[in-house]
Amino acid sequence: MLQSELFTKTRKEGPKDEVARNAQLLIRAGYIHKEMAGVYSFLPLGLRVLNKIVGIIREEMNAIGGQELFLTALQDPAVWKTSGRWSEQVVDNWFKTEIKTGGAAGLGFTHEEPIVRLMKDHIHSYRDLPKFIYQFQTKFRNEERxxxxxxxxxxxxxxxxxxxxxxxxxHAKLYEKVKSAYSRIFNRAGVGxxxxxxxxxxxxxxxxxHEFQTVCDAGEDTIYLDEKKEIAVNKEVLAPEVLKELGLKREGLTEKKAVEVGNIFSQGIRFSEPLGLTFKDEAGTEKPVVMGAYGIGPGxxxxxxxxxxxxxxxxxxxASVAPFQVHLVSLASENGETKSSADALYKKLLDKGVETLYDDRDLRVGEKFADDDLLGLPIRLVVSDKTAKAGKIEFKRRIEDKSELLSEAEVMERVVSL
Amino acid sequence: MLQSELFTKTRKEGPKDEVARNAQLLIRAGYIHKEMAGVYSFLPLGLRVLNKIVGIIREEMNAIGGQELFLTALQDPAVWKTSGRWSEQVVDNWFKTEIKTGGAAGLGFTHEEPIVRLMKDHIHSYRDLPKFIYQFQTKFRNEERxxxxxxxxxxxxxxxxxxxxxxxxxHAKLYEKVKSAYSRIFNRAGVGxxxxxxxxxxxxxxxxxHEFQTVCDAGEDTIYLDEKKEIAVNKEVLAPEVLKELGLKREGLTEKKAVEVGNIFSQGIRFSEPLGLTFKDEAGTEKPVVMGAYGIGPGxxxxxxxxxxxxxxxxxxxASVAPFQVHLVSLASENGETKSSADALYKKLLDKGVETLYDDRDLRVGEKFADDDLLGLPIRLVVSDKTAKAGKIEFKRRIEDKSELLSEAEVMERVVSL
Incomplete structure (x- = not known):
């Protein structure tokens, strides 16, 4: 994509009303936009990252046999009353609204109840089990903070x-399958x-x-991590008997801040029993379905x-989630040979299927490089009068300081295999 | 996909609480599920169709230079008060909800206000225009019926x-571009x-x-159609002076029921002026941006x-929107040669990238064919003892009654070019 056409602009300063570093940077770089407290829109670059993450998760869900559907945000109170979760004494973060023709609707903060009711139409026999069903859907939670x-x-x-x-x-087998799929997802997304x-x-x-916790200072959770065994215990269950059971020693654990990026739950018959999701086993006996629920928030x-x-x-x-793999920065002063060679390189990259953001804007080099750092694409290619004269391209990885002068063939080899 | 694994089941009878034929059939076929009145979930087959439609629309939006973003459902009252559309006297189909920490939020029934506010961060100069920005987002409308x-x-x-x-x-040029893109979309979706x-x-x-109206009895709109000129007039503007202006004659028009599948609006400065979306022109004069809005509901x-x-x-x-291109129906009685050749054909279809639903279920032929008709995939391939013995495959299009016995090579040629 031509950067001159991208509608979003970067900002030098972060917004004053944001304390979180992620929002500061993503807003400065034009990836997201704050609509209200705790409500963010995704702009083109941010949406591309979000979609890459969604794509990775979808592949791994399909790989374990997941079938995708798309439930609604509006929720029927009836089914939530049956499970006991319509009450605000039980669930304190509902958003609710009124239906004009009478009655209320909730905005789904999760989807156990509707999916269990739905599955009653489709699960009758042991032959209909097991099943993995998933979706990507907006959740609404009326968070205090x-x-x-x-x-x-x-x-x-x-x-x-x-x-x-x-x-x-x-159920235990399904649970283990998801656990492995989740590890693959976080590895592929670069935080494994x-x-x-x-x-x-x-x-x-x-x-x-089980939670999947990504260790970083911004995390709201506190975990106790055994770096060698690569497992952790959430503060909420840190107790001598738990450590003993898990074969961990308190002195081997380090306290860390972490972000819960995924969670997996065994739900037993918590929802299937009150809502009547049963099946006939091989002997013809009616039994409640045993369930699990597994979440990841791509955002x-x-x-x-x-x-x-x-x-x-x-x-x-x-590279796996970058909005574009390559940031091609032209430092050509005017239309001329340098500009032509940058244009030609852009075309070649597109022809090879390399996702490229081409900074064709008429800005000073300092501004261009500052934007390049801010946007964070994995590879920067620079075409300038100097590189053009040498018949080379400047290649630099975002995570490295050094740059190299490479031939076009060398550049192509590196970027195509990303 | 193996039909034995697909979790949705078809039904012989439509639901009693549905009057609409589309919902009757889609529910019977397991494409959608009704959550509440006017609120439907998309099951795997339905979601596949929806995603195909979304894919077509996205391609055409990108082809005219559209940049995709993803705004939020929750809406900040402030920006809607500025435009005058927060009031329920002005907009009678809001869903509104309360924020726990104080204040209200709306659920977006459209997104002019937030996108205009957002664009104020990014449009400053005539050099930042023109722009096409689009999204796929859930809308909420508190409909009476x-x-x-x-x-x-x-x-x-x-x-x-x-x-x-x-x-x-x-603006007029942009508007014409969208008009053409919309025609392409409806052609590609098979209703052109x-x-x-x-x-x-x-x-x-x-x-x-301008509306794009698909003529069918279920439509809620009434239009007056000139079949030769292929243009129509909505009942709401049917008047002698309008017909004269458009060069139409009342007697050349037929009254039809139709579904509004798309609409395109010129909005002028209706939103940019009150919300302050302006740009500096080449002379440095501050001017309000001229807008258009263009909707299609994929569902x-x-x-x-x-x-x-x-x-x-x-x-x-x-074929362009079918959940699978081919319904491969095996009538093999048991594991044996017929079953093996059906399995082998399924594998070959997948290898060639043909989206195939493989009915490998142990059901009677009548049930299988009834399901095939109900699901509506473009092509049915039947492998039975008879066809296997003849070294052929039975090929039938959903829209034709006749079937043919074809060689595997002939089948492949037809399905790969779909």
């Missing part, structure tokens, strides 16, 4: 996966090295749930990537 | 495009032949707006396709 930028918002995209199994044994499986509190149906994950990888100069994107 | 299935719902996906121009002349550019009422800034378009093309036996999808 919304100060962590896009890490905690009132409206956010969520991938929620639900598993439906015949019994606890089958600092994301740890974390034991957190369970519920009526399991001793623990929060995007924010965690920023918090983990950004540096003083701006954003830093792993 | 919701009886047309997915043709009119309280929550629906919408593609909304906004154009920003320096003056009326530039019965979708007509329709003159409807304008507003303060233009005499007319409504999906419903219109159903209304227009479905027959007594079920859904009928154009």
């Amino acid at each position: 919304a100060k962590s930028g896009i890490l905690r918002t009132r409206e956010f995209l969520m991938k929620d996966l639900y598993s439906f199994a015949r019994d606890e044994k089958e 090295r600092r994301t740890f499986l974390t034991f957190a509190s369970g519920g009526s149906f399991s001793k623990y749930s 929060r994950l995007l924010g965690a990537i920023v918090e983990l990888l950004a540096d003083k100069a701006g954003l830093v994107w792993p | 919701a009886k047309s299935g997915i043709l009119r719902t309280r929550e629906f996906l919408m593609k909304d495009l906004y154009s920003f121009a320096r003056d009326e002349k530039e 032949r019965r979708t007509f550019l329709t003159f409807a009422s304008g507003g303060s800034f233009s005499k007319y707006s 409504r378009l999906l419903g219109a396709i159903v209304e227009l093309l479905a027959d007594k036996a079920g859904l009928v999808w154009p």
